[in-house]
């Protein structure tokens with residue numbers, strides 16, 4: 001099979017398409033013939049030697065990627081939930097070595113869900129790491145309740161566009177930040193209010209927020225403490241929560257914590273149901289061929305992607 005190996009940390013010139021043996025599924029695992037992959041900022045960070053690079057380096061060769069959709073073509077011992085021929089999608093083995101940039105991927109069966117009938121492979125693969133993150137943060141971590149005011153930073157991106165839709169599904173009043181070019185997009189996702197972060201401070205545009213979902217990082221978590229009400233929650237997924245943020249949050253009686261998504265087949269089932277019902281939709285910004293993975297990475301690095309980047313095999 002073909003796989004994209006990362007020779008060493010650095011630029012996309014370190015990608016090498018290599019022939020490798022097809023992996024064999026072990027107990028609890030299935031072999032998936034990959035039809036599509038989605039690319040996330042963590043792929044780029046890891047490629048550059050950050051994020052999960054050290055972990056992957058200890059298990060060479062390094063094959064980036066975690067998001068796959070495709071057909072089950074092999075089933076390991078003790079797998080009862082899936083069988084050959086099933087069309088599946090999921091974020092596999094995160095935060096471990098997912099090895100998704102390949103024609104065949106071995107995955108734990110309980111990291112996958114079946115693709116709903118009317119959902120394309122591309123739409124499915126777009127709804128993996130990004131959708132899972134939005135689901136786990138809003139449902140499991142922040143525990144968003146009906147009627148709560150939720151501010152989502154980077155509402156037009158991979159995670160953000162699912163977060164707006166999931167927060168609306170949970171019955172929240174949703175405010176999304178993005179640049180003006182994404183006004184229509186974010187409103188069509190269901191946001192009740194839009195803040196153009198390039199035209200002044202979001203702190204001047206919103207107050208008394210119950211939950212801030214920060215997908216931007218930098219000074220955003222600190223600044224977000226100014227718009228949260230007492231008892232509010234701040235979940236930050238890009239860059240964590242500094243001691244300063246923790247201290248100020250404590251003094252304001254705000255709960256602030258970082259979060260890292262993890263593979264979970266039950267959560268994938270929830271995403272599958274929402275996609276099937278049309279409650280959430282994947283927006284695909286651009287599709288690339290497997291051979292053009294470097295171009296997909298360069299697009300992600302612009303920081304201006306609307307929705308998701310998908311690679312088809």
Ligand SMILES: NC(=O)c1ccc[n+]([C@@H]2O[C@H](COP(=O)([O-])OP(=O)(O)OC[C@H]3O[C@@H](n4cnc5c(N)ncnc54)[C@H](OP(=O)(O)O)[C@@H]3O)[C@@H](O)[C@H]2O)c1
Nearest residue numbers: 041133154156157158159178179237238259260261304305
């Ligand atoms: N901890 C975790 O579990 C976890 C999981 C997933 C992602 N992440 C992290 O979360 C971050 C975002 O991931 P992603 O997949 O959503 O990325 P992405 O799709 O590349 O995000 C691009 C979007 O960010 C928006 N944006 C950029 N700067 C902004 C700002 N200052 N305010 C508001 N919007 C801004 C852009 O909107 P405009 O074009 O309108 O500027 C664009 O639509 C990355 O750092 C990623 O590594 C963490």
